[in-house]
Every structure is written in structure tokens, then in C-alpha cells.
Amino acid sequence: MFGTYREIFRAPGTKGFAAAGFVARLPVAMAPIGIVTMVAQAGNGYWLAGAVAATFALTNAFSAPQISRLVDRHGQTRLLIPTTVIAVAAFALLMLATHLDWPAWTLFATALAAAAMPSMPAMVRARWTEIFRDRPELNTAFAFESVADELVYIGGASVSVGLSVGLFPEAGVLVSTLLLAVGMTAFVLQRATEPKVRAVGGRPHRSAILLRPVQLVTLALVFVGSIFATAEVTTVALTRDFGQPGAASLVIGVYALGSFVVGLILGALNLRFPLHRQLLVVLGVLLLTTLPLLLVGSVPSLVAAIFVSGVAVSPTFITAFGLVERRAPPEVLTEGVTWVMTGIGIGMALGAFLTGWVVDSFGAQNGFWVSVAAAMLALLVTLLGQRALGSEHHAGEENVSPA
Numbered sequence: 235m236f237g238t239y240r241e242i243f244r245a246p247g248t249k250g251f252a253a254a255g256f257v258a259r260l261p262v263a264m265a266p267i268g269i270v271t272m273v274a275q276a277g278n279g280y281w282l283a284g285a286v287a288a289t290f291a292l293t294n295a296f297s298a299p300q301i302s303r304l305v306d307r308h309g310q311t312r313l314l315i316p317t318t319v320i321a322v323a324a325f326a327l328l329m330l331a332t333h334l335d336w337p338a339w340t341l342f343a344t345a346l347a348a349a350a351m352p353s354m355p356a357m358v359r360a361r362w363t364e365i366f367r368d369r370p371e372l373n374t375a376f377a378f379e380s381v382a383d384e385l386v387y388i389g390g391a392s393v394s395v396g397l398s399v400g401l402f403p404e405a406g407v408l409v410s411t412l413l414l415a416v417g418m419t420a421f422v423l424q425r426a427t428e429p430k431v432r433a434v435g436g437r438p439h440r441s442a443i444l445l446r447p448v449q450l451v452t453l454a455l456v457f458v459g460s461i462f463a464t465a466e467v468t469t470v471a472l473t474r475d476f477g478q479p480g481a482a483s484l485v486i487g488v489y490a491l492g493s494f495v496v497g498l499i500l501g502a503l504n505l506r507f508p509l510h511r512q513l514l515v516v517l518g519v520l521l522l523t524t525l526p527l528l529l530v531g532s533v534p535s536l537v538a539a540i541f542v543s544g545v546a547v548s549p550t551f552i553t554a555f556g557l558v559e560r561r562a563p564p565e566v567l568t569e570g571v572t573w574v575m576t577g578i579g580i581g582m583a584l585g586a587f588l589t590g591w592v593v594d595s596f597g598a599q600n601g602f603w604v605s606v607a608a609a610m611l612a613l614l615v616t617l618l619g620q621r622a623l624g625s626e627h628h629a630g631e632e633n634v635s636p637a
Contacts, residue, residue, distance in 0.1 A: 238374045242366070247427040251361050254424065256382055258417025259354030261410040262575075263390035266291045266582050267466045268406030269328070269345065270590070271395050275403035276332050280471065284590025286341045291583030293349035295576040299443070301352045302572040309431045310357055311422050317350045318418045324348035325411040329404040351414065355383055356572040357421070359559075363567060364429040376559055380552035389487065391466050396483025399470075442570035447561035450619035451554050452577035454517070457612035458550055459581020460588070461524065461605045465489060465540065467589040468527075468601030472536060475598050481533050488537050493544040509560065510623035513553045514616050520546040521609035527602035543605070557623060581608070 243249050266287045273283035305313045324347035331340040359379055366372035394406035442448050466486055473482040523546055526539040554574060562570035585608065589601045616623070 239378055242362075242371050242375045242378065245365050245371075247424060248362075248365065251358065251421060251424050251427050252378075252382075254417050254420035255354055255358035255361075256386070256417070257413050258421050259358070259383075259386055260390045260393075260417070261351065261414040262354065262579075263386050264394035264406060264410035264413070265325070265348070265351070266463065266586060267391045268394040268398060268410050270467060270586055271398040271470060272329070272332055272403045272407050273341065274470070275398055276335070278338075280467070280590035280594050282338060282341075284467065284587040286345050288583035288587040289342050290345040290349050291579045291586070293346050294351055295579035295583065297349055298351075298353040298356075298576055298579070299569055299572045301350075302356050302568050305352070305357070305360075306568055307431070310360070310428050311425070314352055314357070314418060314422050317352050318414065321348050321351040322411055322415050324350070325407060325414075329407055329411075333404055353572045353575050354418075354421075355379065355575055356568050359571050360429050360568045361427045365427065376555060377552055380555045381548055383551055383555075391462070392483050392486035392489070395466065395470060395486055396480075399479055399482055442562050442566040443573050445562060445566075445570070446619075446622040447625070448558055448570050448573055450615060450623055451513075451557050452573050454513070454612045454615045454619075455554055455574055455577035456581040456584070457608040457615070458517075458520070458547075458554075459578035460585030460608040461520070461581075461612075462547075462578075463582040463585030464589045464601060464604040464608065465527075465543065467586055468593065468598060468605075469536065469540065471593045471598035471601060472530070473533060476533050476536075478533050485533070485537055485540050489540045489544040489547075491541065491544070493547040496545055496548055508624060509553055509557045510616075510620055513550070513557060513623070514613070514620065516546050516549040516553055517609070517613040517616050520550055521606070521613050524602070524605045524609045527605060528599075530599075530602075561623075561625075 243252070269287040269290060270280070270283040273286055274280050301313060301317060324344050328341065328344035328348060330336075331344055359376065362372060362375040362379065366375055390410075394410060397405035397409055398407075443452070469485050470479075470482045473479050473485065520543075523543040526542055530536040530539050555571065558570045558574050559567065585604060589604050592604060593601045
């Protein structure tokens with residue numbers, strides 16, 4: 235069943251850029267929760283920690299599509315090098331500001347600058363598209379990337395929390411920053427697989443965010459992203475209340491386990507069920523699996539509930555990205571993927587901020603109510619948008635097959 239995955243890595247250069255890209259995008263998940271844990275562990279409270287993380291994530295969410303647009307125009311190397319240098323320097327200053335207890339405004343200022351970090355999932359998908367354009371292997375590559383994204387979001391967050399809780403507050407952000415620098419360097423050095431810069435001729439292309447399917451998927455993923463952040467922040471707070479703060483890393487790691495396995499199988503199956511219907515189903519499952527989180531009263535029950543709630547995460551990623559990759563025209567695919575990542579980033583930022591406030595105001599146990607509400611809203615958006623998501627036509631574009 236997994237032979238389809240082996241096929242895509244037979245093309246020259248694919249193993250190299252996929253590995254480098256995986257390392258370089260670990261900070262996408264590690265940085266926000268790392269900032270929350272770092273600032274909170276330093277004694278500044280979850281509200282400030284969530285606010286600083288939200289500043290980073292929200293700014294990055296809105297700047298990433300603009301960086302991707304410039305990448306399409308000037309090439310990956312010319313944009314990835316300067317933006318990475320800015321982000322690495324800003325993260326270093328953020329850690330220093332936290333460690334030396336500088337004024338709160340310095341935390342927000344450095345988090346703002348760190349948001350120059352580019353969207354690696356979009357860059358990696360652009361390389362896969364360059365290699366397998368108009369070939370069936372491209373669908374397999376996209377499925378692989380969706381599973382990798384899910385593993386990054388859940389596994390990366392677990393590592394970040396574990397480092398900060400187990401070593402010192404800045405450890406998660408420090409390792410995240412080092413991975414960004416090393417991974418991005420390795421990725422940029424692989425010039426052979428870098429997509430060519432193509433001049434745009436004829437009529438101007440519409441921005442991907444103006445396409446209704448991209449808008450709907452992005453909005454739904456805002457709420458899904460908030461579920462991730464809520465699970466992470468609430469887990470850190472709950473394990474602290476249970477007297478086992480070191481268990482936070484293990485609990486968040488369990489979140490990844492079931493989701494990763496289910497997502498890997500789903501990507502290899504290549505289901506024929508229409509993607510817009512698949513998204514509705516997996517979001518319904520996602521809602522159901524958030525309910526047990528409200529009943530946890532110990533670390534073992536938290537582990538069990540988190541495992542169950544993670545099962546639908548990877549299928550949600552795979553289906554959402556599959557919809558965008560089929561509904562967005564090729565000339566704006568990179569931008570479309572980046573907007574979906576933007577939705578996740580916005581959701582994680584808002585989820586971290588709101589959950590931090592709920593935890594501080596009403597107790598750690600109530601943080602999971604944010605997950606339930608977000609899952610309901612994601613399902614509602616997808617339900618109301620079924621007609622647009624199932625449409626085979628882009629406004630002003632050619633016919634596109636739904637699957």
C-alpha cells in the first residue's frame with residue numbers, strides 16, 4: 235500500500251529537499267508553543283505568554299502570503315535567505331529579552347520581527363509541483379506533505395514543550411531557531427530542484443484568496459488551528475495542576491501518534507469519495523473527539539482523551555490541502571497553500587490567546603471548551619460552504635476535476 239510513497243522519492247533531489255524542508259518547518263509548530271511555554275515559565279503568566287505568541291503567529295500568518303507572492307516573482311533563494319536571517323536574529327533577541335526580564339514591549343517587538351519566517355510547507359510543495367506537474371505522482375506527494383505537516387504541528391509542539399519544561403524556559407525556542415537556520419540553509423543550497431521563475435504574461439491572475447473555496451477552507455482551518463493551540467496550552471496548564479508538569483511533552487506527543495498513523499494510511503488509500511464531503515465527515519469526527527477532553531481528571535485520562543482527539547487531525551489536513559490543490563489554478567497554487575497555512579497560524583494564535591485567558595480566569599480544565607467551540611464552528615463553515623467547495627469551476631478559470 236505504501237509503494238506509492240516510495241515512487242515519489244525515486245526522482246533526483248526529492249529526498250534532499252523533503253528532509254531539509256521538514257527540518258526547516260519544524261519551527262512553524264515549535265515557535266508559537268515555545269514562546270508560550272518560555273514566557274509562562276519565566277513567571278509572566280499565561281495571558282502575556284499567549285499574547286506574545288499571538289503577535290508572532292498572526293503577523294507571520296499575514297506576512298507569509300506576501301513573501302510567497304514575492305518568491306513566485308523572484309525565486310526561493312533570493313527571498314528565503316534574507317527573511318530567515320531576520321527571523322533568526324529576532325528569535326535570539328526574544329530569548330534574551332525573556333531571560334533578562336526586559337520590558338513587555340520588547341517581547342512583542344521581537345516577536346513581530348520573528349514573523350518574517352517564510353512558509354516552508356508552500357515552498358516544499360512548489361518543488362514537488364515543479365517535478366511532478368500534471369503527473370499522478372503529484373497527488374501522492376501532496377498527501378505525503380499533508381502527513382508531514384500534521385507530524386510537524388503535533389510532534390514539533392511536543393518537543394518544544396518538553397525542552398522548555400525539562401531544561402530551561404528558552405530551550406524550546408532555542409532549538410526551534412537552530413532548526414530553522416540549519417534546515418533553511420540545507421534547503422536553499424539544493425538549487426537543482428528550485429522552481430524556475432516564470433514571467434506572467436496575458437491577463438493578470440486573481441489572488442488565490444479571492445477564490446471562494448480557498449476562503450472557506452482557510453476559514454475552517456482557522457478554527458482547526460485554534461484546536462491545536464488549545465490542546466497544547468491547556469495540556470501544559472493541566473499537567474501543572476496535576477503536579478506532573480513534565481508529562482506535558484508526553485501527552486502532546488500522544489496527540490501525534492494516532493493522527494500520524496491514520497493520516498499515513500489515508501494518504502496511501504487515494505479515496506474516491508468527493509473531497510468536500512470528506513472534509514465534512516472528518517470535521518464531524520473532529521468535533522466528536524473533542525468532547526472527551528472535557529471529562530479528564532488525571533494525567534492518564536488526559537493521555538487517553540488526547541489520543542482520541544488526535545485521530546481526525548491528519549485527515550483534516552490532507553483533505554483541506556487536497557481541496558485547495560484542486561480548486562486553485564496552478565499559477566496561484568503556492569499562494570493558495572500559503573493562505574491555508576495562514577488560516578492555521580491565525581487559529582493557533584487566537585487559540586493560544588483565548589485559551590490563556592480562559593485558563594487564567596476559569597481554571598485549566600475549562601480550556602478545552604475552546605476546542606469544542608472551535609470544532610463546531612469549523613464544521614458549520616464547511617457545511618454551509620458545501621456547494622462552493624464542491625464546484626468544479628473557478629471563476630474565470632478552466633474546468634477542474636474534483637478528485
